[in-house]
Amino acid sequence: MLYTSEFEILLTTPPGLEEWLLDEVKAAGFKRAKIIQGGVTVWGGWIDVWRANLTLRGASKVLVRVGEFRAFHLAQLDKRARKFPWGDVLTKGLKVKVEVVTNKRNKIYHAGAAVERIERAISEEFDATIAESMDVADIVIKTRIVSNNVLLSVDSSGDGLHKRGHKQAMGKAPMRETMAAMFLRACDYDGHEPVLDPMCGSGTFVIEAAEIARNLMAGRGRTFAFQKLASYDEGKVQKIRDEWQTRESTQHFYGSDRNVNVIGFSNANAKRAGIGGMCSFAPTPVSEIKRPEGPAGLVMVNPPYGARIGKKRDLVALYTAFGTVMRERFQGWRIGMVTSDRNLAQATNLPWLPTGKPIAHGGLRVHLFQTGVL
Ligand SMILES: C[S@@+](CC[C@H](N)C(=O)[O-])C[C@H]1O[C@@H](n2cnc3c(N)ncnc32)[C@H](O)[C@@H]1O
Structure with missing residues (x-):
């Protein structure tokens, strides 16, 4: 099933900082904000995804839950991954990489085999290539299998959000x-x-x-992976930028x-x-x-x-x-x-x-x- 209008958005942060991220997220008006280990979840649409990436100072990444289906064995995963409407999420010609987290409580507990099935489904059913590593991927699909539910999220940020775009030179042990x-x-x-x-x-x-x-x-000084997704609307993203109000400071x-x-x-x-x-x-x-x-x-x-x-x-x-x-x-x-x-x-x-x-x-x-x- 593909999620279209409102979905869960996970804002990640190093464990221990969740409370402060929650504080920022609430102050910024995101809906249904809730702490989980290593992040804060909110609900919203793509406009919220773009706004989170552009404006939040504390989130490390913005991950978007795009869909889910049940799979009890690899053949079923293969079939359902092939049927998933990737064209509603991805654009043609992208280099995609899939990451899977699963465990022994699921029928599909071998992450490598699951990655292989989903990547093959994407490359054969949709015009995308599979990137050799995360570093060179345009888009990373983060997949979690929980109670035999395959939960699909896209990393809408790309480079970690600590990369604001202005720090080109660093000393030892820089703070993010x-x-x-x-x-x-x-x-x-x-x-x-x-x-x-x-x-x-x-x-x-x-x-x-x-x-x-x-x-x-x-x-303001960087690009994001969301710009390569099917949902990207340049005009609406520009509006978020235009409506942002800076202030003077002495x-x-x-x-x-x-x-x-x-x-x-x-x-x-x-x-x-x-x-x-x-x-x-x-x-x-x-x-x-x-x-x-x-x-x-x-x-x-x-x-x-x-x-x-x-x-x-x-x-x-x-x-x-x-x-x-x-x-x-x-x-x-x-x-x-x-x-x-x-x-x-x-x-x-x-x-x-x-x-x-x-x-x-x-x-x-x-x-x-x-x-x-x-
Ligand atoms: C962990 S780093 C700080 C990193 C910094 N927050 C950043 O984001 O790049 C510690 C810094 O303390 C500086 N330092 C060490 N001893 C110092 C001293 N006696 N006086 C001033 N700076 C010192 C080091 O040169 C180093 O840049």
């Missing part, structure tokens, strides 16, 4: 824009105060915060890092994002940063942590220095700090509030540590 946006939201950041990141790397927090202050559309945003190279990257990334004039980046070690003139705001940082870069003893010294600078020079500011290591967080000697759930990041579990106003 989508995660940075969720951490800022978790710190109640709404664009009306300055943000400073004293270990800014390629400038993700600073740029994301400046974009939020100007209410720039998150996906706030300023500050990034610094001891690594001169990444400061160059941050400047270039901010300029490409169109918010270069609102941001200042300086090659300064954390021990030497000064409190900016003007109103207090939010310090948002993810310092290095052991398993990724840096050595443990140096890290303790770094976190201690960061904590000292914050306590001595940043009275009136709040702090949000992302790290995997509680001992390092303690080394700052800052008055952390109780932390929430751990968040999956780069193969580790990180926590967001927050203070109230110092």
